Amino acid sequence: xxxxxxxxxxxxxxxxxxxxxxxxxxxxxxxxxxxxxxxxxxxxxxxxxxxxxxxxxxxxxxxxxxxxxxxxxxxxxxxxxxxxxxxxxxxxxxxxxxxxxxxxxxxxxxxxxxxxxxxxxxxxxxxxxxxxxxxxxxxxxxxxxxxxxxxxxxxxxxxxxxxxxxxxxxxxxxxxxxxxxxxxxxxxxxxxxxxxxxxxxxxxxxxxxxxxxxxxxxxxxxxxxxxxxxxxxxxxxxxxxxxxxxxxxxxxxxxxxxxxxxxxxxxxxxxxxxxxxxxxxxxxxxxxxxxxxxxxxxxxxxxxxxxxxxxxxxxxxxxxxxxxxxxxxxxxxxxxxxxxxxxxxxxxxxxxxxxxxxxxxxxxxxxxxxxxxxxxxxxxxxxxxxxxxxxxxxxxxxxxxxxxxxxxxxxxxxxxxxxxxxxxxxxxxxxxxxxxxxxxxxxxxxxxxxxxxxxxxxxxxxxxxxxxxxxxxxxxxxxxxxxxxxxxxxxxxxxxxxxxxxxxxxxxxxxxxxxxxxxxxxxxxxxxxxxxxxxxxxxxxxxxxxxxxxxxxxxxxxxxxxxxxxxxxxxxxxxxxxxxxxxxxxxxxxxxxxxxxxxxxxxxxxxxxxxxxxxxxxxxxx
Numbered sequence: 213x214x215x216x217x218x219x220x221x222x223x224x225x226x227x228x229x230x231x232x233x234x235x236x237x238x239x240x241x242x243x244x245x246x247x248x249x250x251x252x253x254x255x256x257x258x259x260x261x262x263x264x265x266x267x268x269x270x271x272x273x274x275x276x277x278x279x280x281x282x283x284x285x286x287x288x289x290x291x292x293x294x295x296x297x298x299x300x301x302x303x304x305x306x307x308x309x310x311x312x313x314x315x316x317x318x319x320x321x322x323x324x325x326x327x328x329x330x331x332x333x334x335x336x337x338x339x340x341x342x343x344x345x346x347x348x349x350x351x352x353x354x355x356x357x358x359x360x361x362x363x364x365x366x367x368x369x370x371x372x373x374x375x376x377x378x379x380x381x382x383x384x385x386x387x388x389x390x391x392x393x394x395x396x397x398x399x400x401x402x403x404x405x406x407x408x409x410x411x412x413x414x415x416x417x418x419x420x421x422x423x424x425x426x427x428x429x430x431x432x433x434x435x436x437x438x439x440x441x442x443x444x445x446x447x448x449x450x451x452x453x454x455x456x457x458x459x460x461x462x463x464x465x466x467x468x469x470x471x472x473x474x475x476x477x478x479x480x481x482x483x484x485x486x487x488x489x490x491x492x493x494x495x496x497x498x499x500x501x502x503x504x505x506x507x508x509x510x511x512x513x514x515x516x517x518x519x520x521x522x523x524x525x526x527x528x529x530x531x532x533x534x535x536x537x538x539x540x541x542x543x544x545x546x547x548x549x550x551x552x553x554x555x556x557x558x559x560x561x562x563x564x565x566x567x568x569x570x571x572x573x574x575x576x577x578x579x580x581x582x583x584x585x586x587x588x589x590x591x592x593x594x595x596x597x598x599x600x601x602x603x604x605x606x607x608x609x610x611x612x613x614x615x616x617x618x619x620x621x622x623x624x625x626x627x628x629x630x631x632x633x634x635x636x637x638x639x640x641x642x643x644x645x646x647x648x649x650x651x652x653x654x655x656x657x658x659x660x661x662x663x664x665x666x667x668x669x670x671x672x673x674x675x676x677x678x679x680x681x682x683x684x685x686x687x688x689x690x691x692x693x694x695x696x697x698x699x700x701x702x703x704x705x706x707x708x709x710x711x712x713x714x715x716x717x718x719x720x721x722x723x724x725x726x727x728x729x730x731x732x733x734x735x736x737x738x739x740x741x742x743x744x745x746x747x748x749x750x751x752x753x754x755x756x757x758x759x760x761x762x763x764x765x766x767x768x769x770x771x772x773x774x775x776x777x778x779x780x781x782x783x784x785x786x787x788x789x790x791x792x793x794x795x796x797x798x799x800x801x802x803x804x805x806x807x808x809x810x811x812x813x814x815x816x817x818x819x820x821x822x823x824x825x826x827x828x829x830x831x832x833x834x
Contacts, residue, residue, distance in 0.1 A: 224263055224360065227278050231259050231285050234332045235398065238289040242296045243394050254379045254397025257372035259285070264369040267360050279339045285399070286332050292398060293329055298615075299495070300681045300766050302393040304405045306514040307495070380404050386783045388768035395783075409514075416820040427749055427817065430810040432758045439755040443740025444715045449598070449667035450533065450605040450735060451658070454501060455647065456578075456613045457677030460487060460706045461695060462644055468629050472645050475652035479671065479710045485721045486753060488793060489709035490773050491675045492727045494765035498609065499551035501674035501728055502542075506530060506560045506607075508732035508748035510818040511764055518552040521559070524825040527746050528560035529732050533605045536741055539563060539597050543590045544609040545571040545580035559828060562607075566593065577623065578614040583647050586610060587654035595661060610647055615677065617643035625649055637690050640677055665714055668738060672728065673707030676766070680704050701767070701778040702793045709753075713738055725775045725793070726753045727761040749818055762811040772803055772811040779803035 235255040239247040266277045295303035376397075383395040384404065393401035428435065463480050465472045479485070493500035496516025503517035504510070506529045511517050530540040541564040548554045548567035557565045571581040571589055581589075590608055597604040612619060617639035623646045632638030651671075658664040680699060683691065691699035709726060716738075726734075729750035736743050737752040751759065761773040770781035770788075779802060781788040790802035 223275065223278050224260075227263065227282055228256060228259055230282060230335050232256065234286055234289045237329075237332060238292050238398060239394075241293050242302065242398075243390070245394075251397070253375060254395075255399060257375035257379075258397065258399040258403075260368050260372040261376070264365050264372070267365050268362075275339075279336065282339070283336055286336060288402065289398070290329065290332055297682050298679055300679060301768065302389055302398065302401060304402060304514075306405075376400055383783075384408070387770040387781045387785075388783060390768050391783050414819070416823055417817055419821070419824040422747065422817050422821050424743075424747060427747070427814065428751075430814050430817075431751060431760050433751050433756060436755050439737055439752060441713070441716060441754045442737055445668050445713055445738045446740040447603060448714060448739065449603045449663065450538075450739070451594070451663070451667050451669045452505070452605075452607045452731075453651070453654075453669070453671045454498070454505070454607065454609045454674050455651075455671060455708075456498065456610045456674060457615060457617075457640070458613065458644060458647070458673035458707060459677050459703070460489065460673070460708045461703055462641075463487075463708055465694065467626075467632075467641060467694070470626055472626070472641055473648040475648045475655060476671070476708065476710070479655075479712070480708070480721070482712075484711040484713060484716070486709040486711075486724065486726050487706075487721055488723055489672070489707055489726045490705045490728075490761055491673065491707050492729055492761060492763065493675045496551055498674045499553060499556060502553075502607070502609065503556060503560070504728040505672070505731045508729045508750040509822060510729065510749060510762060510815055512819065512822075513764060513769075513815075516551065518556045521822055522552060522555040523827055524559060524822055525828050526559045526561075526822070526825065527748075529735065530563075530605060531561040532732075532736065532741060532743075532746060533739075534561060534563070536739075537602055539600065539602050539604040540606075541566065541593070541597065541604070542607045542609070543586065543593070545582075545586050545611055547580075550579075566590070577612040577619055579611060582623070583610050583612040583650035584653065587650055587657070591654065591657045591661070594663060598661075598663060598666075609674075610651075612650065613640075613643040613647040613677070617677075619643045619646055631690065635687050635690065636682065637678065637687050637694075644677070664712070667712075667714070668735065669712040670731070670735070671708065671710045672731065675707070676704045678704065679766075701780070701791045705763075705766070705773070705778065706793075711738075722753070724753055724756060725759040725761070725773065726756075727759070727773070729761075730756075730759070747821060749814060760807050760811055760814070762815045764815070770808060770812060772808060774803045774807055777802050779808065781808070785809075 232252065232255070236247040236251060239251055262281050263278070266274060266281065270277045291303050295301075295307065379396045379400050383392055386392040386395065392404075396404060462473045463476050463485070471477055491501065492504050492510065494511035494516060496503070496511065496518050499518045500511045500516055503521065507526050512519075512521060534540055540562050542557055542562045543566045544553065546568055548557070548565055554565070568580050571585055573581060575582040575585050577583070586608065590606070594604070594606055597606070612623075616636065619642060624642050626642060626645045628638050628641060632641070655664070658667070658669065678691070678699070680701065683699070688699060695703065709731070727750070729748070730753050731750065733743060733748050733750050733752045734754060737754060758775055763771040763773060767780055770785070772779050777790040777792055779788055779790050785805050785808045788803075
């Protein structure tokens with residue numbers, strides 16, 4: 213017990229060492245080079261600022277306040293670990309608005325946690341137990357604490373302030389948020405983002421100065437006078453299936469001689485398959501994909517599109533098709549309130565939505581009814597819509613293959629080799645195999661009803677299913693075995709886009725780079741609908757030679773996908789890194805600085821445009 217008292221008297225040292233261990237754990241997981249001596253210079257001064265204030269202002273119960281500070285720092289580091297494991301970036305205060313989602317996707321969140329992460333809480337439990345033990349032994353630890361010289365505290369405080377300042381100031385201009393956090397220190401970075409955002413005054417480009425010609429010029433697009441496939445599916449229905457966590461590497465993949473996605477394989481072989489197609493979502497993941505596809509705009513910088521953007525009267529695919537005489541509806545088995553979808557559907561103009569209230573909770577998988585139920589009940593509604601004289605646009609959102617891919621045993625339709633047992637990859641493959649099975653039933657129903665031949669039917673993945681940040685060494689080895697190369701960003705962000713287009717020429721595999729923002733203009737071209745009066749940041753993939761896709765949230769700011777590479781900036785463009793899209797090829801020069809700057813300008817124009825759109829209420833009143 214005497215040792216405990218002596219350590220309590222050395223509280224400055226004790227809590228510094230405890231928190232240093234925790235910050236080193238966070239650095240080990242988050243940063244490629246892990247912790248170093250510089251870690252101490254960037255993190256410890258922040259601890260000491262807080263400790264000095266406790267010593268100055270707390271007259272009693274100092275050990276309690278140290279423990280509470282320890283708990284606060286621990287929770288922050290733990291959150292940084294968990295957030296990075298899925299999103300690949302450093303969490304900031306912006307994510308607080310989405311904290312309620314953690315409880316609703318609990319299994320998904322908990323699956324990211326390595327058991328040793330919990331070690332960061334052990335000392336807190338011990339520190340809670342110590343006062344109880346001491347009280348039972350009638351030892352008053354508070355009166356035993358030796359005071360620390362106020363002069364010494366002043367010196368430590370001044371030095372700590374200086375060290376924090378000199379960690380932040382030289383690195384504030386870095387484009388890459390992860391690099392900023394590494395150079396500043398995680399705690400300094402968290403505080404910096406608060407003050408930087410509060411003082412940042414975004415100079416929006418004037419609404420009237422944002423036009424299609426400027427956007428096309430930044431992307432290198434030259435509109436064609438006579439575009440290929442224009443109007444080939446004019447008057448046809450449009451059915452879009454957004455597939456949960458589906459990545460393109462699954463197409464054609466065999467495990468132990470068994471096809472993982474036989475139905476998607478057939479589609480890819482018989483219809484248009486864009487194999488270099490990429491997700492463009494942000495913090496809102498699935499709901500962001502719905503936003504991007506239906507608006508051809510980019511997600512916001514710091515929050516999901518369903519937070520602030522849905523207050524706006526958004527130009528969209530549903531509104532475009534409604535003006536052309538179409539019915540519109542969207543189908544999702546989760547509750548419409550999740551990710552604020554009710555407001556999203558209002559903002560983009562869907563006439564009807566079907567959610568958990570319609571689909572029920574029978575045959576439960578993930579967060580609602582299974583994909584089999586989704587497709588079966590939606591099919592009945594599609595037949596009713598088809599009975600009307602108007603054509604229709606229907607979007608379906610699958611969900612059974614949601615992270616962490618714990619599908620019920622009675623849904624498992626394929627057995628995997630032993631090495632896949634207990635791995636995220638094994639669960640992922642089984643979940644996607646089931647979803648593919650359900651999709652096959654839907655396709656058969658579409659064909660039997662005649663809708664297949666009278667509709668554009670489009671399939672795409674919403675976002676990555678296997679974040680590279682979440683895989684352990686065994687899982688990365690399994691991915692290398694499956695793919696024949698290291699699993700990296702180009703694989704992770706690569707999702708399928710497959711289009712069944714009645715009346716189009718023979719099926720083909722298309723290598724052109726595309727992203728979710730390109731779906732709206734591509735569909736509009738096929739349906740012969742003019743976009744002359746609708747701003748869009750995507751481009752028609754049947755009539756394009758080059759593309760630039762600005763990325764947000766899952767990669768640091770300034771990251772882009774070009775025709776050849778995924779580019780991730782370092783502190784700036786010059787020390788960035790290129791990841792070739794074709795793994796058997798070297799990077800062909802990489803992304804140019806002009807492409808990098810153009811991508812940043814495109815994001816700025818999208819932000820400027822949406823921020824200046826009229827609010828829904830104003831638009832409705834007019």
